[in-house]
Amino acid sequence: xxxxxxxxxxxxxxxxxxxxxxxxxxxxxxxxxxxxxxxxxxxxxxxxxxxxxxxxxxxxxxxxxxxxxxxxxxxxxxxxxxxxxxxxxxxxxxxxxxxxxxxxxxxxxxxxxxxxxxxxxxxxxxxxxxxxxxxxxxxxxxxxxxxxxxxxxxxxxxxxxxxxxxxxxxxxxxxxxxxxxxxxxxxxxxxxxxxxxxxxxxxxxxxxxxxxxxxxxxxxxxxxxxxxxxxxxxxxxxxxxxxxxxxxxxx
Amino acid sequence: xxxxxxxxxxxxxxxxxxxxxxxxxxxxxxxxxxxxxxxxxxxxxxxxxxxxxxxxxxxxxxxxxxxxxxxxxxxxxxxxxxxxxxxxxxxxxxxxxxxxxxxxxxxxxxxxxxxxxxxxxxxxxxxxxxxxxxxxxxxxxxxxxxxxxxxxxxxxxxxxxxxxxxxxxxxxxxxxxxxxxxxxxxxxxxxxxxxxxxxxxxxxxxxxxxxxxxxxxxxxxxxxxxxxxxxxxxxxxxxxxxxxxxxxxxxxxxxxxxxxxxxxxxxxxx
Numbered sequence: 001x002x003x004x005x006x007x008x009x010x011x012x013x014x015x016x017x018x019x020x021x022x023x024x025x026x027x028x029x030x031x032x033x034x035x036x037x038x039x040x041x042x043x044x045x046x047x048x049x050x051x052x053x054x055x056x057x058x059x060x061x062x063x064x065x066x067x068x069x070x071x072x073x074x075x076x077x078x079x080x081x082x083x084x085x086x087x088x089x090x091x092x093x094x095x096x097x098x099x100x101x102x103x104x105x106x107x108x109x110x111x112x113x114x115x116x117x118x119x120x121x122x123x124x125x126x127x128x129x130x131x132x133x134x135x136x137x138x139x140x141x142x143x144x145x146x147x148x149x150x151x152x153x154x155x156x157x158x159x160x161x162x163x164x165x166x167x168x169x170x171x172x173x174x175x176x177x178x179x180x181x182x183x184x185x186x187x188x189x190x191x192x193x194x195x196x197x198x199x200x201x202x203x204x205x206x207x208x209x210x211x212x213x214x215x216x217x218x219x220x221x222x223x224x225x226x227x228x229x230x231x232x233x234x235x236x237x238x239x240x241x242x243x244x245x246x247x248x249x250x251x
Numbered sequence: 252x253x254x255x256x257x258x259x260x261x262x263x264x265x266x267x268x269x270x271x272x273x274x275x276x277x278x279x280x281x282x283x284x285x286x287x288x289x290x291x292x293x294x295x296x297x298x299x300x301x302x303x304x305x306x307x308x309x310x311x312x313x314x315x316x317x318x319x320x321x322x323x324x325x326x327x328x329x330x331x332x333x334x335x336x337x338x339x340x341x342x343x344x345x346x347x348x349x350x351x352x353x354x355x356x357x358x359x360x361x362x363x364x365x366x367x368x369x370x371x372x373x374x375x376x377x378x379x380x381x382x383x384x385x386x387x388x389x390x391x392x393x394x395x396x397x398x399x400x401x402x403x404x405x406x407x408x409x410x411x412x413x414x415x416x417x418x419x420x421x422x423x424x425x426x427x428x429x430x431x432x433x434x435x436x437x438x439x440x441x442x443x444x445x446x447x448x449x450x451x452x453x454x455x456x457x458x459x460x461x462x463x464x465x466x467x468x469x470x471x472x473x474x475x476x477x478x479x480x481x482x483x484x485x486x487x488x489x490x491x492x493x494x495x496x497x498x499x500x501x502x503x504x505x506x507x508x509x510x511x512x513x514x515x516x517x518x519x520x521x
Contacts, residue, residue: 015519016519017430017515018428019519019520080360080362081357081518082362082519083515083516083518097358097359099358100354100357100358102355102360103357103358104354104355106282108286108289109282116278117278120274120275120357121275121355121359122359123271123272123275123359123361124274125274126274134321163310168273
């Protein structure tokens with residue numbers, strides 16, 4: 001088996017303000033005539049600050065933090081989606097990430113077609129996707145709708161199908177961002193069982209969640225993020241206490 | 252995943268990534284084709300009918316104005332029109348390729364060039380189908396040009412694709428950040444159209460003393476790959492092929508240069 005590990009050294013990540021600042025002619029003209037300081041100034045966002053973390057094979061890591069603390073940014077940085085502005089990021093192993101599940105469906109194509117498309121997006125071959133199609137259909141359990149276009153689906157059905165497809169293929173490093181939390185009760189139970197199986201199959205897990213119970217159950221190490229900084233890195237129980245202290249919430 | 256190696260190995264890894272995701276981008280290209288003609292009665296036949304009708308119209312008008320032989324002139328226009336269509340749709344569409352694919356880009360780290368490759372491939376297939384109308388027309392009105400040289404005409408597709416793909420990728424990097432680009436591009440393409448022998452005969456340029464617009468124009472040389480065999484039954488010249496080759500190298504280098512600096516930052520602008 002290959003050795004999978006993650007090594008982050010002094011990682012900083014900025015969202016550059018030019019990406020969301022209004023830079024139109026209209027805004028320029030309006031700015032010329034408006035009173036000075038009438039508009040709030042938009043700065044670069046320093047989303048991750050001096051993060052140094054090493055994750056060894058076999059570790060189950062939780063991420064805890066308030067909204068906007070940098071949990072999702074952390075995961076997307078590890079997945080290699082976001083470029084870091086300084087420091088070094090080394091990730092060894094195939095990364096499988098589960099975030100923004102219902103993004104990227106083709107509304108006009110049927111559920112069955114979308115199973116194939118999504119599998120291809122995730123880097124699978126058509127042959128493999130055909131071999132697991134029936135399993136995915138069975139797990140999503142949305143009846144005859146599987147042959148209907150996605151645009152006829154309810155939000156819950158979309159999530160179920162997306163979940164069924166995305167969890168079909170595992171990886172060495174599994175990144176989860178609050179995926180548990182949609183669908184009805186029976187589906188939730190099966191989803192949890194499925195996630196547990198995926199987690200067992202993966203070598204490294206990083207899970208971002210606000211659910212203390214799953215943190216205690218699954219993770220043997222929890223990192224607390226607060227305004228982009230690592231405030232605590234250690235056992236789940238102590239991490240939850242620290243999180244409570246930082247945000248003023250009793251856990 | 253990512254290892255810190257030299258820049259060449261980074262490039263190799265990048266192209267390997269394109270190869271590995273081949274099922275995904277070919278699927279996207281075919282899905283684009285399907286959705287283009289979804290619920291249309293003529294469907295894919297439109298890509299043949301549309302340029303054909305347009306050519307008949309133009310040939311009629313141009314033939315009168317410039318006193319040219321309509322029958323001979325029409326395939327000239329048709330070849331120019333379908334090729335130019337490929338260029339404009341791929342480049343203007345390509346400049347928004349990343350913006351259009353944001354849902355995928357935010358979920359999975361494929362090389363971004365696959366999204367412009369998708370646009371290129373889709374339009375390439377449309378162009379290939381449209382060229383059937385050209386072949387049909389030529390076979391009817393100029394059967395004498397049919398011969399072995401027609402094999403050379405096939406070259407126009409890979410050459411054009413390899414010119415347009417890197418160029419569209421450059422534009423997509425810029426277009427992700429500056430959304431004015433597609434609008435400006437419409438204007439630029441119109442200007443390019445005027446100074447290239449696309450509808451107008453190359454001879455008109457040479458007679459007017461602006462032959463340089465023809466001789467140093469990659470669009471002319473690319474069109475010659477198609478026109479020399481199909482319209483005149485001749486082989487394209489070495490100069491035609493060389494100019495196309497140089498253009499490919501220049502645009503590819505440009506794409507690598509821009510991509511090295513901006514590829515990773517594109518996600519912030521989506």
